[in-house]
Amino acid sequence: VPVLAVVGRPNVGKSTLVNRILGRREAVVQDIPGVTRDRVSYDAEWNGRAFTVVDTGGWDPDARGLAERIKAQAEIAVGLADAVLFVVDASIGITDADEAVVRVLRKSGKPVVLTANKVDDERAEIEAYGLWNLGLGEPHVVSALHGRGSGDLLDAVLEVLPKAPEAGEKAIGGPRRIAIVGRPNVGKSSLLNKLAGEERSVVDNVAGTTVDPVDEIVDLDGDQWRFIDTAGIRKRVKEASGHEYYAWLRTSTAIERAEVCVLVLDGSQSVAEQDLRILQEVREAGKALVIAFNKWDLVDAERRYFLDREIERDLVQVQWAPRINITAKTGWHIDRLVPALRRSIEGWETRVTTGALNAFLGRIVAEHPHPVRSGKQPRILFGSQVQTAPPTFKLFTTGKLDAGYERFVERRLREEFGFVGTPIEIKVQPRE
Ligand code: GDP
Incomplete structure (x- = not known):
C-alpha cells in the first residue's frame, strides 16, 4: 500500500486534516508539546483506493529546536513515503521552519502535495496563491476545520501516489521487502552488515533523490531481498542521539512497508517492554515475522534457562513465529535467517480453499x-x-x-x- 506522509509545523492543522482524510474513523490526537504519540500510521481510503497515512506530527520531548525537529520530520518523511502532503498555515504564511522543509522537499524529488490550510474565506484564498512561489506546484487551499476543499485535495493525493496492487494480491515480481526491527544495540546493523557483506553493490537509489538511499537490495540464497530503511538501521549520527520519537516513526513506517519483519532481540538480556511494543505493531500491521535472538555467544546455560521461561511468558502471543539464535558479530547461524523468512512468507500467503x-x-x-x-x-x-x-x-x-x-x-x-x-x-x- 502506498504511503503518504503528512508534514508540517505544529498547529498548522495536520491532525485535523488527517482526521478529515480518515473520515474520522480513527481519532488522531492533537499536537501537544511534550507528548509522544505511539500511533503514527493509519489506513485510509479514497475513491476505492487504499493508502497509508503517516502523521509525522508527534513530538519528541528530547528534541531541540523547532526548525531542527520539523526538518528531521521532513527528512524521514521523504525517505519513507511515496508522496508527501506538506501543510502550511495560510493565515500565517511561510516561516523559517517551513523554508527548511521546502528545501528538503524540493531536493528530494518526491511528489509533494502542497496544502494551504485555514483558508476560511476568499481573501485568504487569494493570499494562499502566493504559495506558488515555493516551487512545489499548485497550493491546494483547504479549511480542514470546515472540510472545505478536502475532496479535491484527496484527488490530488491519489494522482501522485503510485497505484497499489489489488487488495489481497501480493506485489508480484520485485524482491521481498524485509524490515529489521528491534530496540537500539540489539545488533540490527551488525546483522545487516553481515548479510549484505562486502559486496553491497546493489544500492537502491530512489531516482532523482539526493537523500540517503533508504532501501538496500541484497542477494541471499539465490534470491534478491529488499531491506527496508537501512538508513534507519545504520543509524545516521544525528538520529542516534536520543530522538526516540523519530526512531519509533522509522520503525513503525518500516513495518508498514515490509512484507516480513525480523525482530532482533538481545538474547543475553531480558525481553523488554519496547520489544513487546514492536511485536504488537507487527501483529497489528498483519506482517509475517521471524524472531532472531542475537548475541547468542553471550548466552550461557543459566541465561538459556531464564530465556526459555521469558519466551513462554512474554512471547506467547507470537508462538507461531519461527525463532532463530544467531551471533551477528561473527555470522554464526545467520544462514538460518533466509529459510525462516521463506517459511514465514509462505505461511503469510497460505490460502485455504x-x-x-x-x-x-x-x-x-x-x-x-x-x-x-x-x-x-x-x-x-x-x-x-x-x-x-x-x-x-x-x-x-x-x-x-x-x-x-x-x-x-x-x-x-x-x-x-x-x-x-x-x-x-x-x-x-x-x-x-
Ligand atoms: P543496533 O543498534 O541494533 O543496530 O546494534 P549494533 O549492530 O550497532 O550492535 C550494538 C552492539 O552490540 C555493538 O557493540 C556490536 O558489536 C554488538 N553486537 C552485535 N551483535 C553481537 C553478537 O552477536 N554478539 C555480541 N557479543 N555482540 C554483538
Whole structure:
C-alpha cells in the first residue's frame, strides 16, 4: 500500500486534516508539546483506493529546536513515503521552519502535495496563491476545520501516489521487502552488515533523490531481498542521539512497508517492554515475522534457562513465529535467517480453499461446540478465507463468539493448516 506522509509545523492543522482524510474513523490526537504519540500510521481510503497515512506530527520531548525537529520530520518523511502532503498555515504564511522543509522537499524529488490550510474565506484564498512561489506546484487551499476543499485535495493525493496492487494480491515480481526491527544495540546493523557483506553493490537509489538511499537490495540464497530503511538501521549520527520519537516513526513506517519483519532481540538480556511494543505493531500491521535472538555467544546455560521461561511468558502471543539464535558479530547461524523468512512468507500467503475450510470448521464445531451464553449457543455456519497476507477469515455465525472461542478457532486453524510466521485475522459476522 502506498504511503503518504503528512508534514508540517505544529498547529498548522495536520491532525485535523488527517482526521478529515480518515473520515474520522480513527481519532488522531492533537499536537501537544511534550507528548509522544505511539500511533503514527493509519489506513485510509479514497475513491476505492487504499493508502497509508503517516502523521509525522508527534513530538519528541528530547528534541531541540523547532526548525531542527520539523526538518528531521521532513527528512524521514521523504525517505519513507511515496508522496508527501506538506501543510502550511495560510493565515500565517511561510516561516523559517517551513523554508527548511521546502528545501528538503524540493531536493528530494518526491511528489509533494502542497496544502494551504485555514483558508476560511476568499481573501485568504487569494493570499494562499502566493504559495506558488515555493516551487512545489499548485497550493491546494483547504479549511480542514470546515472540510472545505478536502475532496479535491484527496484527488490530488491519489494522482501522485503510485497505484497499489489489488487488495489481497501480493506485489508480484520485485524482491521481498524485509524490515529489521528491534530496540537500539540489539545488533540490527551488525546483522545487516553481515548479510549484505562486502559486496553491497546493489544500492537502491530512489531516482532523482539526493537523500540517503533508504532501501538496500541484497542477494541471499539465490534470491534478491529488499531491506527496508537501512538508513534507519545504520543509524545516521544525528538520529542516534536520543530522538526516540523519530526512531519509533522509522520503525513503525518500516513495518508498514515490509512484507516480513525480523525482530532482533538481545538474547543475553531480558525481553523488554519496547520489544513487546514492536511485536504488537507487527501483529497489528498483519506482517509475517521471524524472531532472531542475537548475541547468542553471550548466552550461557543459566541465561538459556531464564530465556526459555521469558519466551513462554512474554512471547506467547507470537508462538507461531519461527525463532532463530544467531551471533551477528561473527555470522554464526545467520544462514538460518533466509529459510525462516521463506517459511514465514509462505505461511503469510497460505490460502485455504473454502471446501477444506468448511470441512475443518464442521469438524471442530462438532468436537468442541461454543459454550452456551445466556441460553443461547452461537454456531459457526460457514467460513471463507477472504484474504491472504495476512490470512484473514470471515466466519458467518448465528451470534457473537466469545474471545476464548475465537482463540480456540485460531489455534485449531494453525494446527490444521500451518500458518507459520504469520498473524491470522478472524472476522466474525453474526447473522441478524
Ligand atoms: P543496533 O543498534 O541494533 O543496530 O546494534 P549494533 O549492530 O550497532 O550492535 C550494538 C552492539 O552490540 C555493538 O557493540 C556490536 O558489536 C554488538 N553486537 C552485535 N551483535 C553481537 C553478537 O552477536 N554478539 C555480541 N557479543 N555482540 C554483538
